[in-house]
Amino acid sequence: MQWVLFRSNYPDGATVALGTGTTAEAVAHALCGHRGLTVATNNLHVVLTLRAAGEVTVLLAGGELRMRDLDVVGPDSLAFFGGLNFDHAVFSAGGMTGTGDLLDFTTGEIQARKAITACARRRTLVLDRTKIGRPAPFAWGNAAELEAVICGAPLPETLSAALSGGGCEVIEA
Numbered sequence: 108m109q110w111v112l113f114r115s116n117y118p119d120g121a122t123v124a125l126g127t128g129t130t131a132e133a134v135a136h137a138l139c140g141h142r143g144l145t146v147a148t149n150n151l152h153v154v155l156t157l158r159a160a161g162e163v164t165v166l167l168a169g170g171e172l173r174m175r176d177l178d179v180v181g182p183d184s185l186a187f188f189g190g191l192n193f194d195h196a197v198f199s200a201g202g203m204t205g206t207g208d209l210l211d212f213t214t215g216e217i218q219a220r221k222a223i224t225a226c227a228r229r230r231t232l233v234l235d236r237t238k239i240g241r242p243a244p245f246a247w248g249n250a251a252e253l254e255a256v257i258c259g260a261p262l263p264e265t266l267s268a269a270l271s272g273g274g275c276e277v278i279e280a
Contacts, residue, residue, distance in 0.1 A: 116231075116255075116278075117195060119143050124191060124223050125153050126198030127178045127216075130233050132156055134197055138163065147191055147226075149184045149219060151177035180215055188222035196227035199234050202241030207250040207269055210243035217247040229254045236260035251275050 117123060120143040125131050127150040135156035138144060142162040148154060149168035157165050170184035198220050202210035209232070211217050224230045230253045239262065250256050251273025261279045262270070270277050 117141065117144070121195060122147075122193040124148070124188060124193045124196040124226050126150070126220060126223050127176060128199045130199040130235065131197070134233055147188070147193065149179040149187070151179070178219075180219060185218060185222045188226045191226040193227040194229060196224050196230045197233055198223050198231075200232060200238060201243040202238050203234065203250060205240060205263060205266055207266060208246050209248045209250060210241070211245050211247060212243050214245060217245055221247065224253075231255040231257060233257045234259070239263065239266065
């Protein structure tokens with residue numbers, strides 16, 4: 108994905124809530140060149156990535172550490188995000204249907220993603236093409252309800268039109 112395009116959407120001094128997963132870690136790499144950012148996350152990979160960013164303040168959610176992914180989950184993590192009033196929330200999803208429905212593999216992941224999206228004024232879904240059409244057992248919203256979707260490849264035309272028609276900015280990197 109062309110992270111220079113991504114980086115230009117987040118000005119110096121912004122506040123960014125950043126979710127979990129390898130996509131969030133890639134986003135953290137893109138943010139390293141910024142000045143004065145405040146990043147809140149519940150993922151240790153994001154924290155370790157941002158340690159290279161000299162002028163970024165990192166806030167880490169408390170809670171139970173899920174060792175498999177190094178994600179911090181549970182009620183304390185949800186409460187942490189519930190107390191934020193940030194500019195941006197950037198997150199991924201386990202999958203997305205051809206009509207934009209967001210999917211995930213556990214209800215805990217859904218709770219965490221909802222908490223992250225609720226704490227910011229601009230919500231951006233970042234995903235790679237492999238997530239489109241990828242099945243997962245739990246649905247939790249539609250990408251057309253978000254302010255932006257950034258995908259590492261062109262979206263299917265019908266999906267892109269459905270998202271754009273709902274007022275969602277579609278950025279294909």
